[in-house]
Amino acid sequence: MSGDNPAATFRLEALDVMDEVERALLDLGRRLGDAQLIDAVFRGLHTVKGSGAMFGFDDLADFTHHCESAFDKVRKGLVPATGELVSVILAACDHMRGLIAAEADVAAGQVFLDGLSAALAGAQGVTPVAAPSAGAHWRIRYFLPSGCLANGINPLALLAELRELGDCQITALTDAIPPLAELEPTDCHIGWEVELSGAITREDIEDVFLFVLDDMEITIEQIASESTPANDHLPTAETGAIAEADRATKNTARVSETVRVPADRLDDLMNRVGELVIAQSRLSQLAEDMSMIFKGCSGCWASMASTSKSPGHGVSLVSLSII
Numbered sequence: 001m002s003g004d005n006p007a008a009t010f011r012l013e014a015l016d017v018m019d020e021v022e023r024a025l026l027d028l029g030r031r032l033g034d035a036q037l038i039d040a041v042f043r044g045l046h047t048v049k050g051s052g053a054m055f056g057f058d059d060l061a062d063f064t065h066h067c068e069s070a071f072d073k074v075r076k077g078l079v080p081a082t083g084e085l086v087s088v089i090l091a092a093c094d095h096m097r098g099l100i101a102a103e104a105d106v107a108a109g110q111v112f113l114d115g116l117s118a119a120l121a122g123a124q125g126v127t128p129v130a131a132p133s134a135g136a137h138w139r140i141r142y143f144l145p146s147g148c149l150a151n152g153i154n155p156l157a158l159l160a161e162l163r164e165l166g167d168c169q170i171t172a173l174t175d176a177i178p179p180l181a182e183l184e185p186t187d188c189h190i191g192w193e194v195e196l197s198g199a200i201t202r203e204d205i206e207d208v209f210l211f212v213l214d215d216m217e218i219t220i221e222q223i224a225s226e227s228t229p230a231n232d233h234l235p236t237a238e239t240g241a242i243a244e245a246d247r248a249t250k251n252t253a254r255v256s257e258t259v260r261v262p263a264d265r266l267d268d269l270m271n272r273v274g275e276l277v278i279a280q281s282r283l284s285q286l287a288e289d290m291s292m293i294f295k296g297c298s299g300c301w302a303s304m305a306s307t308s309k310s311p312g313h314g315v316s317l318v319s320l321s322i323i
Contacts, residue, residue, distance in 0.1 A: 006152040010055045013211060014100050017044050018093055025090045032081045039201065041089070042071040046161070047207045048096065054157040054211075060099040063109045067092055070116055076199070085119040088112065135166065135198045137223045140205060143176070143191040145215035150186040153212060159192065161208045166198020185280060195223075 021044035028037040045068040053061035067089050073079040092112040098104025140162070144155060162168055173191035183189070196205070205220055206213060 007055055010051060010057070010211065011100055014048055014051065015097065017047050017210070018097055018100070020044050021048075022090065022093050025086055025093070028081060029083060029086045029090075032083070032086070038071065038075055038081060039203075042068065042075045043204060043207045045071060046164075046204075047210050048100075050157065050161040050164075050208065051211055052100075054154045055152055057099065059106045059109075060096060063092075063099060063106075063113075064096055066113055066116060067096075070120055073120070079120060079123045082119065082123045084122055085116075088115045088119045092116070136200050138194075138196045138200060138202075138205060138220060139223050140194045140196065140218065140220050141173075141191070142194075142209070142216055142218035143173075144188045145212060146187050148188050148212065148216075153188075155188055155190070155192075158208060159194075162194055162196065162205075165200050165204055165208075166196050168197075169195045191217075 021041055024037050024040040024044065028034060028041065031037065045064055049061050049064040049068050052058075052064065070079075070085065070089070074081050074085070079085075092109075095104055095109050095112055099106070099109075144153060144158075148155070159170060162170075171193045173193060174189075176191065177183070177189045202220060202222075209216065209218065
């Protein structure tokens with residue numbers, strides 16, 4: 001992501017996402033059983049919530065979380081889409097826009113949440129649609145853009161969003177970390193490989209990286225389920241041994257390239273990187289202030305020297321000698 005003001009960039013792009021959510025809601029009001037529209041609303045709300053939290057719009061993230069959770073139930077077939085539910089979410093979009101612009105009263109959101117609870121309760125008596133029958137399995141490998149930390153991107157928030165999509169295994173890729181003397185504290189040198197399983201589409205994954213997708217390096221591939229056999233025949237002892245050897249080889253190669261890092265350890269490292277960024281900023285400001293002071297002192301000395309040499313002031317420098 002580029003731009004001098006990440007918050008302003010987020011506001012512009014979040015409002016575009018809200019436009020898409022509202023269009024999908026209006027269409028959904030006429031076709032309540034449309035699964036694609038339901039997915040579109042959920043993805044939009046999920047994007048606004050996750051990106052809002054990442055850029056420090058906590059009130060927006062908290063409020064949108066309730067709306068997203070409601071549509072997640074619809075998406076999973078636990079609760080059907082009803083006209084009342086669509087109307088409540090559509091009305092709540094105006095409050096979300098106000099939170100994006102930092103103009104809305106946070107407390108006023110409770111009115112919409114009460115209406116949302118009533119709409120969900122009313123939908124309980126309606127027979128829900130069937131949940132998705134099968135899940136997809138994905139492998140995502142990505143590196144965030146250089147300088148993402150300075151632009152306010154929180155890598156941990158992105159990982160948290162991926163975890164919310166389904167069953168998730170995360171591996172940190174540390175090959176690109178330079179020696180300490182060459183390390184730039186504002187650059188994210190760690191990459192990630194993530195394996196996801198669940199009722200997930202490629203669009204769901206891309207929406208997580210919506211605000212950095214154009215600048216980052218990412219590959220998304222759908223993989224076969226480990227529980228699904230390659231053919232209808234049972235494996236023989238020989239083929240099983242070959243498959244096991246091949247799997248061991250791949251795992252060995254992966255261990256040589258990657259290292260697993262506990263979440264709390266990674267969280268601590270990210271906090272320290274943030275502290276380094278703040279310290280570097282303070283030192284840069286201090287250096288700039290000192291430079292201005294030195295320039296001011298230099299001007300004063302030049303002025304004093306010029307004044308002392310002027311004959312009109314009756315002042316001269318006298319050489320002193322020891323008598």
